Amino acid sequence: MKPILILFLVACSIAISADFLKPAKSNNSSLNPEQNTKPNIVFVLADQWRAQEVGYAGNDQIITPNLDKLASESLVFENAITTMAVCAPWRASFLTGQYPLTHGVFYNDKPLPNEALTFAEIYKEAGYQTGYIGKWHLNGHARGADPFSARDQPVPKDRRQGFDYWKVREVTHNYNNSFYFDENDVKNTWEGYDVFPQTDSAISYITKNKENPFVLMLSYGPPHDPYFSAPKEYQKLYDAGTLKLRPNVPEEFQDSARRVLAGYYAHATAIDKAIGDLLEGIEKAGVADNTIFVFTSEHGDMLMSRGALKKQRPWDEAIKVPMLIRYPGKFGHESREVFDPIGTPDILPTLLGLSDIPIPKSIEGKDFSGNLLAGKDLGNEATLIMLPVPFHEWQFKNGGREYRGIRTKRYTYVKDLLGPWLLYDNEKDPYQLNNLVDQDEYKDLQKEMEGILKKKLKATHDKFLPADEYMTQWNYLYDRTDSLRAENYLQVDR
Template sequence: MKAQFRLIALAFFIISTHLLSSCSSPKQTETVTGEKPNVIIILADQWRAQEVGYMGNTQVKTPNLDKLASQSLVFENAITTMSVCAPFRASLLTGQYPLTHGVFYNDKPLPNEALTMAEIYKENGYATGYIGKWHLNGHARGQTYNDSRGVPVPKDRRQGFDYWKGREVSHNYNNSFYFDENDVKHTWEGYDAFPQTDSAISYIQKNKEHPFVLMLSYGSPHDPYFTAPKEYQDMYNAADLKVRDNVPLAFQDSARNVMAGYYAHISALDFAIGNLIDALDKAGISDNTILVFSSDHGDMLMSKGVLKKQRPYDESIKVPMLIRYPDKLGRASRRIIDPIGTPDILPTLLGLSDIQKPSTFEGKDFSKELEDGKDLGNEATLIMLPVPFHEWKFSNGGREYRGIRTKQYTYAKDLKGAWLLFDDEKDPFQENNLVDKPEYKELQAKLDGILLQKLKEVNDTFLPADEYMTQWNYLYDMNDSLRVANYLELNR
């Protein structure tokens, strides 16, 4: 009798649940197909956030990205945690901060033991592919710079990516070479971004029937600035370009010339990205594909009189970022204002993919906020430079720093204490340093407290650079370790 009652009750529960679910409208965040989403990450190198049309720049030509932005989440404060190539890439693939995964200096190896994006997705039934610049193989610990940039990346150093058309590093964008899965050397004919994109399109067509994760990693618009195809160079006249307000007068002509070449690379990449987006549509998988466009860091482009990256200024740390995923996020454009850091990207992608976040991650999963149509609710994200090197080595004024970027403020400390404080809304070119000004005492104390708490959360005790180099058995390259006696006082 009891058994019969339980069966009747169970049947009633199932019927009731079915009726309730069929009468209620589906959530906006549910996928249309119920299938695992594909993931495509388009990554540029040294493309700063300010240089796209959809962010209000009227002199750079990016029609395909502007169209993509009209269908995507637009992250207005995507912040690279450490604005250098290899550290960004390691944080993107691991969801960890540089002092955890150990890649806080270019050409140092991401450990094989790291749990990475491709390994996680592969465990969940995904095919994995990588095309373009890698920059995570490096040279062995205890060695200085060698030719690791021009040799094949061993299979066990590809961090779970199976399909492979990669090169450790090259900034020759014309007829450059790469290696396939079997370490066979090939040539990208012409401007390499174009055949790289063709390979990505081929990969999409061959894998459209089952889920895949693909990273397409371009080398440009990173310098050299004047090597884009001529038709794209002809699109820009340096004399017509307007530079940012924080470019000193003495550097403005140089800045215009560099920007013309930089913009040529950008428009060439925009063309390639447009072809890839068209291929997704033709393959019929756009709606169920998480498409991400971003960059590893920016470029000062003569703002404050300097080039390239590593510095804690917006030209260096802010990058463009779009995420389009029609099945869960719709096709309406939406601006995300709260800051997001590099280690947050992978946890958020896994959340959108309905894959559990591993315990090794330090970044935050913002997928629920994105699916619910909200902003991130993230007060601040970390920025850092544990070890200055190469173009911003100690002797060039480089210094260790930690900082935070909020949607309104930038705050940074060096080893001597508070260094920079900018109100980025009132002072978008970061020309008025508010550190230690009496009227900003409370604000500075608040931001300092946020920074200290974030450092505590990731066990970062902010030591001098040499401490980390010793801990990881790294050697400085060339003359990176040389300091002048007052290097911390430079640029104060």
């Protein structure tokens, strides 16, 4: 080859490489200058996805390649803790940055007050477009009405808490026959398994709004039960007979647990595929570097650990959730583990901090953005966990009880109305099989945990009262399906 031609090809190669290495935003010459200073937010919420069920966490039997790749370029929160492990309370605490006894949604299907200052309203005031797709679960119902009467009704405009783009249903778990209401309360149908068309809608929203800063919340229904309704091609990926279970699943429940786990995994893998599509859509829109992408879940699922299903309980299967935050423009493309605990009310102020938006005084959670941007851990000693009122699948007659507790990086400590209930060293006992409460050799540790919990309760003005006190205070009725507590509850043997 002639020397001149060689030099020409080398020059071309260098030019191509230089273009390839430019940040994604350089391809968006049409973007508003605001876009370069205000990060977009894409917040993906799964329902009932526990922290242990992702490949990047060491689970070698679940198929989550897109989340694993996302984790390889994100902040990975090893102790993301749901403050109250049930649907509507999580949503209200995230949107407001407040604890359940402040915003009042400590029971499903109770309304988040219109007066609450929320995620979308704050970002909207800062000049953002706002959109919501999927499950809402914050409209609630009128006192005395059927507790589930609002689940199939449109959410009035003044109850949408600042979200303008709107493809929402209050609640459904029929993922294959799913409808939604749009901004004008027109009823539409999601074709097929709703996770996939909801994701397509999210990609369309991002593409249409990429020239201005936007907030988009995409709220999936799965892997919340029913466990056996994922598309058949995903169900076929898992053989229930070969699945390994956590050691805290009692032997008599293990066959059932494997069947449930296979269906749960099928939902999770379907969502993982959708998340891959969504991330690709963000890349194609050219806004990946300037987009804070969050993946998390409301709460976990016991999945027959301790012989129980679903949530509300204080064990790690219910309270620990996956959480990833990717923000290439500030954190780069490298993965980093965050070990200190973060609670639900802390997520909103931390996002506001990352977005350089002042944090309203109404927010009770902590802003950890400074530590994250400095490459540090959170510096958070513990996060609060709570259940002011047991209901539905863990109502009083099923063993439900009021509790308050803390989850530190290492320990879990919980008390109920009768006193200390649970104490675990999660480092030595990751399946929480050995309750250390009231054991002599751990009395100093228990005293230390009790002190931390008391400080948390004082800081949040939580008097830890019986459930009926809060129901009366907020003028709530127990749902028709729920039991009331026995009058002799203080004498009940635990």
